[in-house]
Amino acid sequence: MKFVSHTDYDADVLITGAGPAGAACAWHLVKAGYNVILIDYQDFPRDKVCGDFVGPIGIKELNTIGFTSNTEFHKTNVIKEAAVFLDGKPLIKKNIPHITDLPDHGRVVPRMLLDNWIVEEAVKAGVRLITPCRLNNFEVFNNGVVSFCKMGGKNISFTTKFLAGADGSSSTTARIVNGSKPDARDIIVAVRAYYENINCISGQAELYFTSKSFPGYYWLFPTGPTSANIGVGMVLDNFPDGEIDLPELLKDLVASDETLKRKIGGGELKGKVLAWPLSTYNPDAKIISERVILTGDAAGLINSLNGEGIQYALLSARWASECLVNCFKENDYSLCALKKYEEKIKTEVGYDMSLSNMVIQFIRNRNLNPLWLNLLAILTEKASKDEEFATVAGGILAGLVPAKEAVSLSFIGKSVAQGVETTLNSTLNSIKKGPVEIAAFGIKAAGFTLGQVSALVQQRTEYWKWAKGLAGNGFQLSAYILKDVKQRLKN
DSSP: OOOOSOOOOSEEEEEEOOSHHHHHHHHHHHHTTOOEEEEOSSOSSOOOOSOOEEOHHHHHHHHHTTGGGOTTGGGSEEEOEEEEEETTEEEEEEEOOOOTTSOSOEEEOOHHHHHHHHHHHHHHHTOEEEOSEEEEEEEEETTEEEEEEEETTEEEEEEEEEEEEOOOTTOHHHHHHHTSOOOGGGEEEEEEEEEESOOOOTTEEEEEEOTTTOSEEEEEEEEETTEEEEEEEEESSOBSOOOOOHHHHHHHHHHHOHHHHHHHTTOEEEEEEEEEEEEOOOTTSOSEETTEEEOGGGGTOOOTTTOOOHHHHHHHHHHHHHHHHHHHHHTOOSHHHHHHHHHHHIIIIIHHHHHHHHHHHHHTBGGGHHHHHHHHHHHHHHHHHOHHHHHHHHHHHTTOSOGGGGGSHHHHHHHHHHHHHHHHHHHHHHHHTOHHHHHHHHHHHHHHHHHHHHHHHHTHHHHHHHHHHHHHHHHHHHHHHHHHHHHHHHO
């Protein structure tokens, strides 16, 4: 590998992308005493398509970078409850699980505000912000990395000791590191709109499920007493194939879901319905290479089950900065030194992401939507009666409770028991209603079974890919499960 012909570095680290991951990483590095340049292809403030929900972990991370004194942040809408609806009917409403050392609430903060506030904290700390400036390519040398960028129509370059890619799901840095764009299987597509003058419960985040939006869900996250972020997200790669226009689907859901329609009432759409792809976690994708480290969405650190990305952006920003600070202190710029960051990601979020990927792989099969939605109803029914179960289930969905709790004997046992109870009750109710209802129940079950057999015959290739994906995800998840079992036995 060649050496940079001069060692007059422009900074210690160049960070591409000034979203939460990039700006927070820059803040941590500057506070540790290092020189950082932060670039973004857009000027700030700028919008970003997102659900805007910042959970307790995200709030805790924000407080470490100066948000405790941000009065405007503390005026944003507080969320203390979450409700789940299925086909327009309420399933469950619970408080956000309160975990020790974490706030007991989340907040809905439009990204136009949140991202700009983080950037302002970074600049205040001493980060050099350059916008609009886009990374086009980079070249790694033995003694540094040269990043080639475009700024105002001019080609410029930066010579630094490290490059940190935080340039989002469409990351140029990640594409160069991995040699390709993210696989379609790892993509979630989301659309978002803001509504005003609606009838919402300001402290309650709401998730909606229906066969129209599955595998995915739509949401109503209040930004205040009479306004909300409303959107829908769906796994891109699912079958059977069908063209789904998400902006039109959102409009249809707003018009057809009785609960959502009542809440919106005579409210007005503010601005446009905007769409954006999100790259979710792929354990096989590279997040480090020689003198390069990826954080946040660029590293695929989006939970495929709930679409959460902000807390992982902020966490990975801190972990990446800690790794780079250690490299500087040890004067070790090797790939081996960066592997500590890779291991940190696997240790802290790998289990959670692998479980989420496994669930998503199951529900890619839209032929089985009735089954998946019935399982959702069963789990929420159990959660409504069992506070401990609700804390685990809700905590996992919110990224507050380790995913390993979902594969504990207690959680699985309660889930199975509830499934048996619900099935028996449904069968007994049909029997009580007489022969006509029994016949209808049998016809419905037979129709579903025959439909699945027909789908299997007609969609053999898709089913094979689905089964292969389940096996791959199962292998990844089983490694974490076995490691956890060994640890429990040792303790």
